[in-house]
Amino acid sequence: MSNYNIVSVEEENKRLEQGLELTRAYIPDGKVFLAPVDTSRDGLKVLDSAASYWLSQFQASLKNPDSATLIGTDLQDRFPNPPRPGIQLQTQDITKPWPESWKSDFDYVHQSLVLFQARPKLSEVVNSIAELVKPGGWIELTEPQPDDSGSEGPVFTQFINTMRELWTLKGTPKDYASNLEGIIKDAGFVDVKSILLPVGMGAKFKKPELADASAENMVAGAKNIPITVKLIPGGVKSIPAEELEGWTERLEAELKSKGAIFPLRVVYGRKPDA
Numbered sequence: 001m002s003n004y005n006i007v008s009v010e011e012e013n014k015r016l017e018q019g020l021e022l023t024r025a026y027i028p029d030g031k032v033f034l035a036p037v038d039t040s041r042d043g044l045k046v047l048d049s050a051a052s053y054w055l056s057q058f059q060a061s062l063k064n065p066d067s068a069t070l071i072g073t074d075l076q077d078r079f080p081n082p083p084r085p086g087i088q089l090q091t092q093d094i095t096k097p098w099p100e101s102w103k104s105d106f107d108y109v110h111q112s113l114v115l116f117q118a119r120p121k122l123s124e125v126v127n128s129i130a131e132l133v134k135p136g137g138w139i140e141l142t143e144p145q146p147d148d149s150g151s152e153g154p155v156f157t158q159f160i161n162t163m164r165e166l167w168t169l170k171g172t173p174k175d176y177a178s179n180l181e182g183i184i185k186d187a188g189f190v191d192v193k194s195i196l197l198p199v200g201m202g203a204k205f206k207k208p209e210l211a212d213a214s215a216e217n218m219v220a221g222a223k224n225i226p227i228t229v230k231l232i233p234g235g236v237k238s239i240p241a242e243e244l245e246g247w248t249e250r251l252e253a254e255l256k257s258k259g260a261i262f263p264l265r266v267v268y269g270r271k272p273d274a
């Protein structure tokens with residue numbers, strides 16, 4: 001069974017909503033996606049797996065939102081109550097079978113920042129979501145692909161290395177995002193594009209007026225690191241036990257003063273027409 005630890009429902013929802021707005025600064029034309037989906041078309045059927053607020057942003061980009069079927073799924077039922085108009089939400093674990101009737105049913109399937117949960121089944125999990133795209137439809141996957149150049153500050157480097165250690169403990173390959181393009185091509189998709197978005201954090205965020213907000217958003221997500229590490233017998237190699245106290249505060253200070261780049265890999269492709 002997959003698990004996903006959060007501090008609180010409210011904080012997690014706020015963090016994800018802000019995070020999407022911040023990432024948007026790095027997508028050309030202020031869009032919320034990269035695949036060339038025709039948003040002027042009526043009757044689009046779209047899935048956002050591991051959903052947050054992305055579907056609302058996507059809905060706002062549609063010429064005729066009332067004609068669209070927009071479905072969001074997530075492991076956790078942290079969904080807004082009442083649901084946002086025009087958006088259906090339901091629980092679904094990405095590692096479990098999808099509804100049979102959803103196969104080849106969606107014009108566009110979008111999923112971001114969740115494949116660390118796929119464990120050794122990365123290809124299987126991506127292939128099952130890819131099956132939901134109808135011929136002629138698009139898939140788009142976004143995942144972190146931290147860089148190994150050693151150019152980041154010491155605390156952010158600890159953050160990246162710890163995340164990778166935690167992924168490895170679950171059986172997820174530490175550079176899993178670099179495998180996505182190959183998996184999508186092997187699944188038969190065409191017009192596949194793979195793009196690295198150099199998302200800045202804190203002092204390196206694109207818009208100086210949002211620099212501190214972006215540092216705080218990253219730290220809100222990193223708060224779980226010391227809590228999780230303390231639960232692992234023997235801890236992790238990347239942060240010595242004696243450095244866990246005050247670690248999140250040091251991360252925030254480093255991001256606000258030096259900043260960091262947290263690259264996101266976006267891979268999209270089209271399923272050939274039948």
Ligand SMILES: C[S@@+](CC[C@H](N)C(=O)[O-])C[C@H]1O[C@@H](n2cnc3c(N)ncnc32)[C@H](O)[C@@H]1O
Nearest residue numbers: 002004050052074075076093094112113114117
């Ligand atoms: C880092 S958030 C990303 C949310 C959103 N896609 C975004 O980009 O803002 C990870 C999301 O994946 C969900 N999640 C975690 N494990 C999952 C699983 N096995 N199946 C489906 N969703 C999962 C979490 O509940 C959370 O909403």
